[in-house]
Amino acid sequence: MKPRSAMARFPIYALLLAGSAVFLFPLVWMTCTSLKPVEQTMTLPLTWLPRAFYAIVDGRRMEVTRDYQIEQPSVMVVPREGPTAGKRMLLPATAFDRQKSLARTQIFENGLPSEKSIAAELVKEVAPGWWHVTEFSATKVRQHELSWDVVPESALEARIRPRWENYPNALATMGGRSLEEVEGSVEHRGTGVSEDTVVSFRTFLRNTLVVCVLGVIGSVFSNALIAYGFTRVRWRGRDALFAVTLATMMVPFPVLMVPLYGVFKTLGWIGTLKPLWLPAFFGSAFNIFLMRQFFRTIPEELSEAARIDGCSEWGIFWRIILPLSRPVLAVVALFHFLWAWNDFMGPLLYLTRKHTFTLALALQNYQSQHGGVQWHLLMAASVVVILPIIVLFFFTQKTFIKGIATSGIKG
């Protein structure tokens, strides 16, 4: 459409910007969450940026963890007697008798709880809206008694601080180690743990790269070869076979699923990465189609001239057609890489042990074991799985978008 006036452009920009915000928001939110400490992922109202808090606790200024907000008038008292004597307690204001300095509280004696009034000294009155804070500990396992206090919002000093350590922690726990082990506060349980329960992130990455890279090599090479046979050589039955090839694109994967599993089982490939990359060496209908469309645009005269010069068919393919076909080879390579990186059902079907998992399967496995609580680590792991794809996309987006557009239009 033709260029418009500034007035007409304004609503278009407004829509584009609003749409962009909506489409980018989930990714931004994921990144924000991935940089937060766990307690900041589960606060209401939500906070956007990861923060570090500072307050004066026990007369010392220190970094604190903001735990929860006080909802009713409360008091902080120190009992003078009983098993908790000398330790601070937080009680509802109604549980403290100011005149007699008596705190009514539950006390465990000999393992049994009992309600008692004990002499206690009032330290501080706490208004609703104040925050319960604890001394910040680098490791989540509290090896020593932590200091705590209750402070008003105004006494809390907040600074923005992303928790980059979430990333190494997520990668380390993804392989099956617990966060406590990763942070070094608990020794690795050496006995009774089979090798397969603990796998390093690097193993998942290596598996994924094996599947992607070998798959890309196989896919580019085999489909180019096949498409050449379908395009540049005339032979009886060629067009019939090509029609069959196109028809196979209609077959939904569930139809193939059960017998394919049987085929791979017979070949002894179940539990290995082979079912995920080896079939790429035998072509795929869609890629054959895509390459054929491209090969058809290369003038036949080039091949004829080479034939007259005594060039073999292989020579024509290798030295003339392939170098001219770089754009379509790039599209096929990219599509396959992306597909292999993202594939979930294949790994779910064929991989049985953890040390063979690809990233996609490992991420799902991680979620099913640690999900529901450690959102910060889960988001960090997701960012790690997504990031290579986004980087790849930014460098190749022209090839990419062109590839998709042609597959739709010419199809």
Next chain:
Amino acid sequence: MTSREKHDLRCGLAFCSPWLIGLGVFMIYPVVASLFYSFCDYSVLQSPVWIGLENYQRMAGDAVFWQSLKNTLFYAALSLPLGMMVSLLLAMLLNTQVRGMTVFRVIFYLPSIIPIVASSMLWLWIFNGQYGVLNWALRPILGIFGQAPPTWLADPLWAKPALVLMSLWGVGNSMVIYLAGLQDVPKELYESAEIDGASWWGRLWYITLPMLSPVIYFNLIMGIIGTLQVFTQVFVMTGGPGGDPARSTLFYALYLFSTAFYDLRMGYASAMAWVLFVLIVALTILATKLTEKRVHYSG
């Protein structure tokens, strides 16, 4: 056959030989075998036993099967038209000539390349009933009417709409296909329409949509094939093959998968796969017949 023809046949077959193996081993054999299994009682542990149409008959009386079919059709009926509309509107927006368009194209396309497992994690977090950012935004709005927001994936009523909402985020592929189609519409058509005083609606209805009809048809067919096979996001987001909560997200592919690989009823699963195949073909033919008169191929 002349020697030249023989040479060409040998040569052509040689180039196509990987595909002859691939087509046979990874396509034709599985298709034939699964058709055979669909008439058999078969678990991987024992060899198949012919039982005729029993699998298909059992399917007719299997309430879970019908539930999964209903769930899938409900999801497809929402996700497909909404997705097609959203992607067409985005494509039209992206087809306007304003500066910085490449950046916007990349932004709108980006979500569709993100691994589904990862985007499932992301939406799981967004849909979280208590701490999810979606409900955080909805709570004050719904609060005006005295309503609380749903718990989305934990609520049998809202789990499918949640998955539909998520699917709209990843419409980039069909959007790019629409965009390419829009760029092929001759500019003169719009210019002469403008001279004739056609409104925005008029141009959309009489030029854009008819010129785009082959692309719309293509996206419709791909959409039918895709939405009826939805698996990964459901498996990941509802925690396995059960289709929780209360089987509300037990989609066809999910039930098929668990029948085959959890219950090891591979014969029944193969029969289900063939029903799915027939359903896809039938819907494709139906869609083709319904749109035949409206799909306009130029040139």
